[in-house]
Amino acid sequence: MRATEGLWVALVLLVLCALALVGTNAARRSARRDQSVAAGFRHAAVQVPPRVTVHARAAVLAGARDSVSDAIQWALVEALGIAPDQRYQRFVPLGDGDLLLPASRSDRHVAVDVELCSGRDYDTKRRLLDALYGALVRLPDLGSTDIDIRLVETPAWDWSVNGRVPTENVTPPARPDGRV
Helix, strand or coil: CHHHHHHHHHHHHHHHHHHHHHHHHHHHHHHHHHHHHHCHHHHCCCCCCCEEEEEEEHHHHHHHHHHHHHHHHHHHHHHHCCCCCCCCEEEEEECCCCCCCCCCCCCCCEEEEEEEECCCCHHHHHHHHHHHHHHHHCCCCCCCCCEEEEEEEECHHHCCECCECCCCCCCCCCCCCCCC
């Protein structure tokens, strides 16, 4: 009987070691994935610069588009360290009746949406928001209450650039139902 008990103990220990190894490997894979995701597009085959969309009345954009564009690009270079020539900006001119605002806002209101690969830390995003606001508020055409900025994060594996996924080497997290 003692030999059988010894075999059972050995089998239990073997199973526990195997489970611990599987857990360790899963944790390593998860950590590698998290690091890759946190790095965003830096480790990707295709680099995805932030994409900026600016909504404002057509009259505002007509007179300030170039200065707004330069201010936004400066902030992205300063806060995120992107290359100065990686400019991806869209300007959406709105008709007079297309933008309804509270009385506290002027008709020179500008809304800036910045699409980013997710994974940047709080401090980086705070630096970006501060740099964007600081650069835009200095423009003579805009006042301090005329600027709204929103960061929109999307997981890197949800982007496609020229038909290529930037993070082909990153496995997305499993969905709650267990599928990838």
